[in-house]
Amino acid sequence: MDANYQMLHDIIDFHGDRMRNLRRYYPFFCLQNTAFHLFKEGKYAFLDIGYITLALLRFFIEENQFNDRPVGYAQVSSFLSDVLTRDFELVLPKEEEKELIDYIFDKIKNDGKPFVMEYFDPEKHARASVRMKLIDATLSGEGVLYSITADAIEFYLDTKEIRDESKINIQQVLLEKMIHTKNFKGGIDVIRRINSEVNRLRKQKKEVLALLGGNVFDGAKALEEFNQTGMRWFSEEQKLFLHNMELMERARSKAEEGMSGEGDREALREIYQLETELKRAMANHGELLADCMDLQVRADEMIHKYKYSRLRGAFDFRAFVAAAQEAQDISLLSSFVEPLLLPKLGKQFSLLQTDELLTTVSGEGETKEEVGEAKEEMYRFEDELEEERIRDNYAAIVKTLLDVLLTEKRISLSELNKRLMLKYFDVVFKNSDYYSFLVHICQKKEYDLCQVKKKQDTFFEGILAEILSSEKSGKYEHLRFRLIMKPEAEEIIHEIAGVERDRVFTTTELVFETMGTEDLQ
Amino acid sequence: MDQKNLEKATGLLAALLIGEPVEENGKNAGLYHAYRESGEVSDALELMLKKLNLRVYEYEYALYICPGEHNRVFGYSNEELKRLMGLRLNRELYLCYYLIYQAAACFYQDSATYNYTEYIKLEDLLSAVERSLAGVVSGLHRFASETPEEKSFTALAIMWDELPVVASEDTQGVRAGRGSRSGFVKLVLNFLVSQGLFTEAQERYYPTGRMHALIRRYFEEEKGRLYEIQMQMSKGGEDGAAY
Numbered sequence: 171m172d173a174n175y176q177m178l179h180d181i182i183d184f185h186g187d188r189m190r191n192l193r194r195y196y197p198f199f200c201l202q203n204t205a206f207h208l209f210k211e212g213k214y215a216f217l218d219i220g221y222i223t224l225a226l227l228r229f230f231i232e233e234n235q236f237n238d239r240p241v242g243y244a245q246v247s248s249f250l251s252d253v254l255t256r257d258f259e260l261v262l263p264k265e266e267e268k269e270l271i272d273y274i275f276d277k278i279k280n281d282g283k284p285f286v287m288e289y290f291d292p293e294k295h296a297r298a299s300v301r302m303k304l305i306d307a308t309l310s311g312e313g314v315l316y317s318i319t320a321d322a323i324e325f326y327l328d329t330k331e332i333r334d335e336s337k338i339n340i341q342q343v344l345l346e347k348m349i350h351t352k353n354f355k356g357g358i359d360v361i362r363r364i365n366s367e368v369n370r371l372r373k374q375k376k377e378v379l380a381l382l383g384g385n386v387f388d389g390a391k392a393l394e395e396f397n398q399t400g401m402r403w404f405s406e407e408q409k410l411f412l413h414n415m416e417l418m419e420r421a422r423s424k425a426e427e428g429m430s431g432e433g434d435r436e437a438l439r440e441i442y443q444l445e446t447e448l449k450r451a452m453a454n455h456g457e458l459l460a461d462c463m464d465l466q467v468r469a470d471e472m473i474h475k476y477k478y479s480r481l482r483g484a485f486d487f488r489a490f491v492a493a494a495q496e497a498q499d500i501s502l503l504s505s506f507v508e509p510l511l512l513p514k515l516g517k518q519f520s521l522l523q524t525d526e527l528l529t530t531v532s533g534e535g536e537t538k539e540e541v542g543e544a545k546e547e548m549y550r551f552e553d554e555l556e557e558e559r560i561r562d563n564y565a566a567i568v569k570t571l572l573d574v575l576l577t578e579k580r581i582s583l584s585e586l587n588k589r590l591m592l593k594y595f596d597v598v599f600k601n602s603d604y605y606s607f608l609v610h611i612c613q614k615k616e617y618d619l620c621q622v623k624k625k626q627d628t629f630f631e632g633i634l635a636e637i638l639s640s641e642k643s644g645k646y647e648h649l650r651f652r653l654i655m656k657p658e659a660e661e662i663i664h665e666i667a668g669v670e671r672d673r674v675f676t677t678t679e680l681v682f683e684t685m686g687t688e689d690l691q
Numbered sequence: 692m693d694q695k696n697l698e699k700a701t702g703l704l705a706a707l708l709i710g711e712p713v714e715e716n717g718k719n720a721g722l723y724h725a726y727r728e729s730g731e732v733s734d735a736l737e738l739m740l741k742k743l744n745l746r747v748y749e750y751e752y753a754l755y756i757c758p759g760e761h762n763r764v765f766g767y768s769n770e771e772l773k774r775l776m777g778l779r780l781n782r783e784l785y786l787c788y789y790l791i792y793q794a795a796a797c798f799y800q801d802s803a804t805y806n807y808t809e810y811i812k813l814e815d816l817l818s819a820v821e822r823s824l825a826g827v828v829s830g831l832h833r834f835a836s837e838t839p840e841e842k843s844f845t846a847l848a849i850m851w852d853e854l855p856v857v858a859s860e861d862t863q864g865v866r867a868g869r870g871s872r873s874g875f876v877k878l879v880l881n882f883l884v885s886q887g888l889f890t891e892a893q894e895r896y897y898p899t900g901r902m903h904a905l906i907r908r909y910f911e912e913e914k915g916r917l918y919e920i921q922m923q924m925s926k927g928g929e930d931g932a933a934y
Contacts, residue, residue, distance in 0.1 A: 282855025282871075283853045283854075307855070307857075308817075308818065308856065309813070309814045309872075309873050311812075311814065314857055381825055388825075388827075391826075392826070484801040486802075487792065487796055487800065488800060491792060493921045493924040494844075494924055495844045498844055498845065499842050500785040500842050500843065501842040502924060503791075505760070505920060506788070507788050508758065508760070508766055509746075509759075509760075509905060510757065510888055511757070511766070511886055513708060514764075514765050514767050514771065515709075515710075516764075
């Protein structure tokens with residue numbers, strides 16, 4: 171019965187632990203199964219995704235852990251490209267290669283999702299699941315950066331070594347044995363593994379700090395775990411390091427004493443190399459120790475600060491969220507979010523808007539804006555318009571005058587006025603152009619229209635020339651006339667409608683007289 | 692009550708409801724000064740707002756209003772919020788709640804401690820959320836695989852854990868969406884900008900006066916009530932310890 175109980179205890183109680191350990195291998199076998207059969211109709215089925223995965227993990231360990239460099243898509247792509255050409259002799263056009271690499275990388279990081287392994291939990295009699303990611307991604311200013319997860323590092327190391335509470339110790343013991351058996355080359359590998367383990371612990375320390383920053387309770391738990399698994403072994407590890415260093419020195423002095431052949435020289439070189447590696451490892455380990463001391467101090471500080479802030483009067487958001495988390499009800503966060511929002515203003519349809527049915531005129535459908543062939547339009551300025559008006563008015567008056575002079579020898583201004591009045595009524599005298607016409611025409615005493623056509627001296631002559639050219643019959647062309655100012659100014663009163671009788675318009679009396687050629691000077 | 696003061700109080704109410712800024716300077720400076728200088732005006736405004744279950748807060752020479760708790764008229768229901776933010780599932784909304792909380796927590800740990808962060812970037816919020824959820828995510832495998840309750844933190848952590856960081860490798864710049872972590876963060880930041888809580892300049896998000904006002908004043912004033920909720924939650928947590 172007892173033996174049976176022990177066995178059942180092993181089977182049931184430890185099943186969860188075993189599955190959690192097994193989960194590290196799950197992504198690898200998932201990848202092995204799904205591989206390339208569905209991609210491009212199995213064209214690349216000969217590629218071994220398992221090999222590529224392990225290679226990529228090693229690449230990430232090299233970059234992330236040893237060189238402490240972030241890895242972007244470009245680095246991954248060039249590494250995978252090298253693997254494909256070197257190991258599978260696959261040379262593809264750029265586009266196709268990129269497609270293949272994208273596919274492989276997406277598979278390995280499972281499109282950013284974790285690999286989920288389900289199993290039966292005999293303790294709870296229910297299905298449980300464990301999750302595991304190989305590659306994690308973070309977004310930084312330079313773009314997406316990828317890093318290997320702590321689980322994936324463990325998986326990679328597990329494939330070759332046995333994991334125990336302190337891997338560093340095991341490695342040290344191994345190293346000791348190697349030094350004893352003078353396998354110095356193997357010793358270097360061992361030290362490199364020690365280094366990677368130290369790096370893993372440093373990464374774990376960072377995670378603990380991040381947790382503490384987010385949630386003090388979770389962080390405190392993680393810290394305790396870290397103390398148990400990591401820091402507990404430090405003193406022993408330190409001792410072993412010193413011990414190994416001693417061994418190394420002894421081995422070196424022995425080798426130096428009895429050095430004779432080529433083989434010894436090789437061995438001595440390996441010892442030196444091993445010694446430098448070991449020194450580096452010790453320095454790394456020392457840094458880890460310092461980091462962990464720092465972690466302890468900072469954790470104490472954070473926990474202290476948290477305790478203090480809980481006692482203060484202000485409303486503590488973190489405590490509120492932590493309580494919601496404990497109650498497993500995230501919807502309670504709405505109490506936090508709701509007051510931050512703007513008041514909701516619901517707009518409703520107003521019946522009065524139906525009035526628009528009557529007031530809005532709309533054509534059938536939307537009218538298209540017509541874009542015809544654009545003609546360049548002459549823009550006319552106001553002064554141009556004015557000049558045109560003046561020209562028209564002058565032409566009307568001048569034509570009246572010239573028509574008279576064609577038939578009569580002379581005409582006085584008062585007579586001309588009468589004719590103008592007959593033609594255009596009294597508005598002509600209200601027009602300012604009439605008066606400016608008089609001023610302009612008086613600028614010269616004589617006018618020879620034949621000459622005017624060829625050369626114009628004044629603005630008025632310019633207008634005369636235009637009239638002559640527009641008159642197709644050419645009847646005015648040989649007309650010559652002069653202006654005679656009467657010495658005695660006569661008052662000419664015009665009756666203009668709407669103007670009181672007591673107001674008078676006066677002009678100097680003028681006589682326009684035609685001349686023969688003999689009169690010309 | 693003076694007719695003029697009543698007019699000013701209603702003017703203030705209208706301006707605040709429409710969403711116009713009521714500040715020391717600017718279009719509504721007159722109304723703001725009336726609020727500051729006349730007890731009658733401020734009393735009348737507060738009375739009206741109280742009846743509408745709205746709160747008014749003054750911060751750095753400006754007034755801000757927000758709906759009070761469970762305000763059916765001016766507050767949003769879950770459905771309305773989902774529509775507003777372009778979400779489909781409740782758990783997506785809860786994730787957004789959490790992201791909004793984290794965005795505020797980047798500046799305030801509690802209602803009194805402003806940590807003088809000037810602005811945050813999308814990446815900052817993303818990593819803040821990753822950090823805060825790291826504990827829950829790492830503990831995920833301890834939970835049974837039966838579907839966790841929609842509003843539990845476990846469901847939130849699973850959802851977050853299963854989202855890729857960006858939707859597609861080749862896309863330049865992050866676009867708001869529900870397909871990736873950064874998409875969600877961008878969606879929430881856009882929403883916060885539209886709600887006047889942040890302003891954006893060159894992909895940096897600066898908290899506005901409204902944000903400071905609400906975080907400092909609202910939560911200071913309401914802390915008693917919120918503590919009660921918190922206590923109930925803690926009790927609920929203990930009752931539901933078997934979960």
